Amino acid sequence: MQNPVTELLVEDNLEPAFSMPIVASHVDTLLLLLVGVAGVADGLRVILTKMDTVGSSSAGGWIVLLGGLLIAATCVHAVKAVRAGQNTVAVAVDDEVRQPVVALAMLLVYIALINPLGYTLSTALFMAIYLRVFGKYGVLKIATISITFALASGWLWTIMDMMLPQGILPWP
Amino acid sequence: MDLLNGLMTVLTPAYLGYSFIGCLLGTLVGVLPGVGAASAVAILFPFVTVLPPAGMIITMAAIYYGAQYGGSTTAILVNVPGEVSSMVTAMDGYEMTKQGKAGPALAMAAISSFIAGIVGAIMVSVVGPSVARLALLFGPAEYLGLGIFSLTAIAALAGSSLTRAILVTLFGMIMASVGFDDSSGLPRLTFGTTALLQGFDLVPVMIGLFGIGEVLASLGEQSSRITTKVGKLMPDRGEMRAGLGATGRATGICLMLGLLPGMMPSIGSFVSYSIERYRSRTPQRFGRGAIEGVAASEAANNATAMANLIPLLGLGIPTGPTMALMLAAFTMYGIVPGPLLFTQQGPLVWALIASFFVGNVILLILNLPLVGLWIRLATIPYPILAPIILVICLVGAYSTRNTMFDVWTCALFGMLGWSMRARGWPLAPLVIAFVLGPMIERAGRQVIAISPDLLLHRPAFWFFMALALMVIWVSYRFTIRGELTD
Numbered sequence: 001m002q003n004p005v006t007e008l009l010v011e012d013n014l015e016p017a018f019s020m021p022i023v024a025s026h027v028d029t030l031l032l033l034l035v036g037v038a039g040v041a042d043g044l045r046v047i048l049t050k051m052d053t054v055g056s057s058s059a060g061g062w063i064v065l066l067g068g069l070l071i072a073a074t075c076v077h078a079v080k081a082v083r084a085g086q087n088t089v090a091v092a093v094d095d096e097v098r099q100p101v102v103a104l105a106m107l108l109v110y111i112a113l114i115n116p117l118g119y120t121l122s123t124a125l126f127m128a129i130y131l132r133v134f135g136k137y138g139v140l141k142i143a144t145i146s147i148t149f150a151l152a153s154g155w156l157w158t159i160m161d162m163m164l165p166q167g168i169l170p171w172p
Numbered sequence: 173m174d175l176l177n178g179l180m181t182v183l184t185p186a187y188l189g190y191s192f193i194g195c196l197l198g199t200l201v202g203v204l205p206g207v208g209a210a211s212a213v214a215i216l217f218p219f220v221t222v223l224p225p226a227g228m229i230i231t232m233a234a235i236y237y238g239a240q241y242g243g244s245t246t247a248i249l250v251n252v253p254g255e256v257s258s259m260v261t262a263m264d265g266y267e268m269t270k271q272g273k274a275g276p277a278l279a280m281a282a283i284s285s286f287i288a289g290i291v292g293a294i295m296v297s298v299v300g301p302s303v304a305r306l307a308l309l310f311g312p313a314e315y316l317g318l319g320i321f322s323l324t325a326i327a328a329l330a331g332s333s334l335t336r337a338i339l340v341t342l343f344g345m346i347m348a349s350v351g352f353d354d355s356s357g358l359p360r361l362t363f364g365t366t367a368l369l370q371g372f373d374l375v376p377v378m379i380g381l382f383g384i385g386e387v388l389a390s391l392g393e394q395s396s397r398i399t400t401k402v403g404k405l406m407p408d409r410g411e412m413r414a415g416l417g418a419t420g421r422a423t424g425i426c427l428m429l430g431l432l433p434g435m436m437p438s439i440g441s442f443v444s445y446s447i448e449r450y451r452s453r454t455p456q457r458f459g460r461g462a463i464e465g466v467a468a469s470e471a472a473n474n475a476t477a478m479a480n481l482i483p484l485l486g487l488g489i490p491t492g493p494t495m496a497l498m499l500a501a502f503t504m505y506g507i508v509p510g511p512l513l514f515t516q517q518g519p520l521v522w523a524l525i526a527s528f529f530v531g532n533v534i535l536l537i538l539n540l541p542l543v544g545l546w547i548r549l550a551t552i553p554y555p556i557l558a559p560i561i562l563v564i565c566l567v568g569a570y571s572t573r574n575t576m577f578d579v580w581t582c583a584l585f586g587m588l589g590w591s592m593r594a595r596g597w598p599l600a601p602l603v604i605a606f607v608l609g610p611m612i613e614r615a616g617r618q619v620i621a622i623s624p625d626l627l628l629h630r631p632a633f634w635f636f637m638a639l640a641l642m643v644i645w646v647s648y649r650f651t652i653r654g655e656l657t658d
Contacts, residue, residue, distance in 0.1 A: 028595060028597070032339055032343065035343060035346060036342075038361065038363075039346050039361065042360060042361050042363070043360075046358055046360060050356075050358055053356055053357075053358060054356060055353070055355045055356030055358075055617075056356055056358060058355070058356075058617045058620065058621075059353040059355065059356045059358050059360060060358075060360075062349065062613050062616070062617070063346070063349055063360055063361065066342055066345050066346050066349070067346065069342050070339065070342040070343065070346065073335065073338050073339050073342060074339060076335060077335045077336065077339060080335060096391075096594075097594070099391040100388035100389070100391050100590055103387075103388060103391055103558070103562075104388060104583075104586075104587055104590070107384070107562060107566075107583055107586075108583060110566075111566065111576070111579055111580060111583055114566075114576070114579070115576060119567075123563055126559060126563070127559050127560075127563070130555070130558070130559040131555060131556065131559070134391075134555040134558070135553065135555030135556065137555075145556060149560060149563075153563065153564075153567070157567060160219065160222055161222065162567065162570075162571050163574060164567065164570065
């Protein structure tokens with residue numbers, strides 16, 4: 001399966017789709033460093049503040065070890081990337097990036113609405129908007145698919161004894 | 173005798189039903205473009221937890237090899253492999269479809285998978301108990317060494333960049349540490365939030381990485397409509413002979429390779445395909461519709477998957493993401509894979525092994541006549557399929573612990589899985605590290621508690637360390653392309 005690839009343009013004579021600050025283009029490195037530092041910090045917190053608890057030093061020490069190794073490995077990775085000349089100057093944005101971002105945004109809104117609106121209503125809404133944005137179907141087809149799926153799936157989860165949020169509707 | 177008892181258990185209507193449902197569901201989900209075997213197991217896992225323990229495990233195994241077959245169907249018919257191992261099948265399978273030989277390609281894929289599955293099941297029944305007996309001698313030092321070797325092997329084989337794989341491994345181990353520490357009861361990496369006290373559960377993480385992540389990654393692709401009819405189903409005599417030869421070789425090689433941690437079906441497929449092309453007198457046919465390519469890839473797939481079960485059942489070590497889910501399924505019912513599994517849960521294990529024989533027969537009978545149905549499913553427009561899969565993923569994540577935290581976890585890891593794929597980071601080491609990290613921590617802390625000098629007196633630990641170094645060296649010498657992740 002071809003994965004969507006973000007093209008990193010290093011030639012200066014090419015016009016970039018848009019420019020990104022160098023910091024943003026090393027987001028992987030920054031995130032990993034952040035996790036590593038958080039690990040070391042929290043591990044030290046466990047060791048130093050819970051000394052009277054049995055096993056605190058090994059509990060905290062493990063996290064410090066992992067965090068420290070992660071920081072070290074991240075630095076090695078960053079140095080290798082810089083030496084290999086991966087100083088990004090641009091990122092090409094096309095449908096392969098735009099579509100997943102839009103879908104992800106819709107998904108996050110859907111999750112946020114599950115509790116207040118309930119499974120059935122939020123699912124029908126999510127399906128309808130998704131089909132409209134990505135499928136560009138007509139209103140009738142969208143309504144048919146969304147409502148049918150929301151109701152049928154809600155019924156299926158009920159049979160399987162899954163208690164999903166009801167929200168404002170009395171079912172499932 | 174144990175195997176016969178297992179067969180008698182599985183041949184009852186209830187267990188036959190579980191196998192049948194698993195094969196059907198697995199193939200149905202595996203046929204969907206963009207959903208591989210690991211994704212299918214991850215997505216369907218929460219829904220089979222309503223079954224009794226033996227039923228759930230048998231169904232999950234059937235889903236796995238059903239999904240593998242389903243994935244190769246779309247790979248052959250529309251050149252949309254559901255996972256990396258199907259990519260190898262697509263290389264020649266789709267070419268055969270373009271030449272009007274879709275039927276023989278599908279049939280060969282089914283027959284190769286069946287043969288490899290049966291031989292693999294025999295091997296599991298013979299070798300599995302022996303490995304379990306050996307593992308009875310293992311203590312904390314040996315498990316520490318085995319865990320480190322497993323992680324190293326998976327990281328080394330996961331992609332072209334060892335550094336990235338190591339980073340992902342460490343990240344996975346840190347994620348697994350979020351929440352309460354088992355030994356001391358202290359909260360770690362919770363940062364004062366009550367939500368993080370419960371930690372990340374494996375199932376939402378897997379569903380996010382392999383379900384949502386796959387769907388997001390597939391969004392940019394156009395799904396092809398199938399325009400070629402399947403036509404005649406069976407290969408002719410020459411094709412059958414060539415295909416069966418490749419099947420035998422791939423099965424033999426991958427049953428050995430599959431015992432190694434990190435040796436996922438995708439790697440087995442690439443290795444077997446390369447061997448077939450190397451030994452062929454007409455290597456130029458490969459990539460242009462050589463049936464040996466299809467046969468080798470499919471047989472390698474199944475053989476590696478079956479062999480992967482031996483470390484899982486005998487040692488409790490998952491060798492890939494799907495095995496990690498199988499492990500989660502076992503532990504859900506308090507069944508601990510490892511050296512005591514064959515003694516304490518003998519009837520369950522032998523029923524599971526027997527179900528592999530039955531499942532492979534069901535798959536062969538089920539899938540060839542139903543090819544037309546699978547083709548129709550594969551042509552459902554992706555804008556309709558994608559939101560359905562996404563909703564099912566989220567419901568599955570929610571059903572694990574009935575908490576919205578798991579739904580958010582699933583979405584977060586889905587975003588992570590997509591961006592990792594997009595930026596060329598391997599996924600498998602993260603999952604395995606998530607599972608093995610706590611085991612390694614437990615073993616390491618036991619060693620320290622007993623005596624750090626313990627390691628000096630346990631040669632098995634140093635044996636595994638030597639193996640780990642050897643794997644790293646081999647991966648540097650023979651770099652495998654970054655596509656080899658499940």
